[in-house]
Amino acid sequence: MGHLEFFVLGSGSSGNCSLLQVGGNWVMIDCGFSMKQTKERMRTHEIQLDMVGDVVITHLDRDHFNPAWCRTFLQREVRVHLHESHIARAKRAGLDDACIVPFTQDFDVCGATVEPVHVAHDALGTFSFIFDTGSTRFGFATDLGQVPQNLLDRFVNLDGVAFESNYDPIMQEMSNRPESLKSRIMDGGGHLSNEQSLAAICQIASESDLQHIVLLHLSRQCNSPEIIRDLYLNNLAYLYNSVTITCQDRCSRLLKIINKVESLT
Numbered sequence: 001m002g003h004l005e006f007f008v009l010g011s012g013s014s015g016n017c018s019l020l021q022v023g024g025n026w027v028m029i030d031c032g033f034s035m036k037q038t039k040e041r042m043r044t045h046e047i048q049l050d051m052v053g054d055v056v057i058t059h060l061d062r063d064h065f066n067p068a069w070c071r072t073f074l075q076r077e078v079r080v081h082l083h084e085s086h087i088a089r090a091k092r093a094g095l096d097d098a099c100i101v102p103f104t105q106d107f108d109v110c111g112a113t114v115e116p117v118h119v120a121h122d123a124l125g126t127f128s129f130i131f132d133t134g135s136t137r138f139g140f141a142t143d144l145g146q147v148p149q150n151l152l153d154r155f156v157n158l159d160g161v162a163f164e165s166n167y168d169p170i171m172q173e174m175s176n177r178p179e180s181l182k183s184r185i186m187d188g189g190g191h192l193s194n195e196q197s198l199a200a201i202c203q204i205a206s207e208s209d210l211q212h213i214v215l216l217h218l219s220r221q222c223n224s225p226e227i228i229r230d231l232y233l234n235n236l237a238y239l240y241n242s243v244t245i246t247c248q249d250r251c252s253r254l255l256k257i258i259n260k261v262e263s264l265t
């Protein structure tokens with residue numbers, strides 16, 4: 001097992017869902033859209049729901065976990081991997097015990113090792129993940145609030161990364177959002193600015209050989225792809241062609257992350 005395939009069905013404060021192909025199986029990361037939306041967007045890359053047997057959950061905010069999925073997961077015997085500390089909230093949202101596969105440390109999904117990293121976000125925190133097939137490593141991190149050193153210590157030797165780039169600080173300050181919301185987003189327990197995200201990506205890129213950088217969870221009101229494009233062209237131009245900027249309303253392209261060792265032989 002070597003290469004991975006990845007795409008984002010959509011990302012932002014109205015819904016988040018991504019799909020990662022591991023060893024011929026599709027793993028869903030978060031399930032924040034309605035079933036109808038999810039199925040429609042999956043069809044863009046000719047994926048059907050019955051091709052997904054595992055879901056990995058970062059955290060349970062409504063834009064990442066839509067409770068409407070609980071019945072479907074039970075009916076289809078889908079394994080829902082979530083951190084032990086999130087179980088009580090998941091059950092209150094309607095997720096049946098039979099679906100829950102709790103993790104507290106590294107766990108296995110479809111033959112890949114998944115390394116969770118706990119990061120601050122709202123009350124219970126969220127989890128970032130590294131999916132490691134043994135020869136290909138892919139990092140996924142969203143809703144961070146801040147980038148802790150323990151995340152950067154783990155996000156090394158990656159072949160691809162998906163990372164939150166939520167807001168432009170000037171647009172945030174100038175917006176008509178209530179001050180309480182602005183400070184919740186920016187106080188270290190909310191979301192990452194484009195600059196914080198870029199600094200983390202620069203650090204990760206220096207310890208990795210990134211084929212793809214996928215930017216997640218852009219704020220519709222306080223961000224724009226053009227700002228991010230200019231930021232990368234000015235600061236990380238040699239990797240700009242590897243950048244995919246996702247959006248809320250449509251699927252990203254399908255990205256292949258190849259196993260470089262195998263592809264050389």
Ligand SMILES: [Zn+2]
Nearest residue numbers: 013061063143
């Ligand atoms: Zn979110």
